[in-house]
Amino acid sequence: GIQVEQSPPDLILQEGANSTLRCNFSDSVNNLQWFHQNPWGQLINLFYIPSGTKQNGRLSATTVATERYSLLYISSSQTTDSGVYFCAVRAGGTSYGKLTFGQGTILTVHP
Amino acid sequence: SQTIHQWPATLVQPVGSPLSLECTVEGTSNPNLYWYRQAAGRGLQLLFYSVGIGQISSEVPQNLSASRPQDRQFILSSKKLLLSDSGFYLCALLQRGETQYFGPGTRLLVL
Numbered sequence: 001g002i003q004v005e006q007s008p009p010d011l012i013l014q015e016g017a018n019s020t021l022r023c024n025f026s027d028s029v030n031n032l033q034w035f036h037q038n039p040w041g042q043l044i045n046l047f048y049i050p051s052g053t054k055q056n057g058r059l060s061a062t063t064v065a066t067e068r069y070s071l072l073y074i075s076s077s078q079t080t081d082s083g084v085y086f087c088a089v090r091a092g093g094t095s096y097g098k099l100t101f102g103q104g105t106i107l108t109v110h111p
Numbered sequence: 112s113q114t115i116h117q118w119p120a121t122l123v124q125p126v127g128s129p130l131s132l133e134c135t136v137e138g139t140s141n142p143n144l145y146w147y148r149q150a151a152g153r154g155l156q157l158l159f160y161s162v163g164i165g166q167i168s169s170e171v172p173q174n175l176s177a178s179r180p181q182d183r184q185f186i187l188s189s190k191k192l193l194l195s196d197s198g199f200y201l202c203a204l205l206q207r208g209e210t211q212y213f214g215p216g217t218r219l220l221v222l
Contacts, residue, residue, distance in 0.1 A: 101154055
């Protein structure tokens, strides 16, 4: 099956810093989503981005499908950005919307 | 918009006891529904998915089973829990064939 690798596994920032999280995948995809898991465990949708670039406030994401990677940018980080960020993909030809998740990046933002 | 409810929020069960976790959704009809498990706070593993009433597909062999008695109800069960069944169980639905949304989850501890 498709493999999803996220880097870095852990990231520690000071409030106000910028960061880039990376997601590499081993095969072509027709669905890619970024999620933020908050300290209570809730998975929050950030982006649906199988290709191209999107922005939402301080967050933006870019997926280069032909090169099999996606990047999540966080600018002017805040303590509320702390948590785990997951990339999840659906391989081309996979039925029923099944997602394969990466292992996540644990982000800690200090005040 | 859709809403996903999961019950209970937390559960502590002895080894060998039965299990029933419930997921109900609102604001959508005939959704694809999914059960995921997250262990040790990293990575989600797809356990089951359902494309309709009575239709269940299993992704991994395990001690668990799933049922979909109604269009908006998805149940995860076990006849005898194992220690390895401990984890965070998340129900999800697929919106418009693109985006998966997750419920708040159930934390299960098997002692």
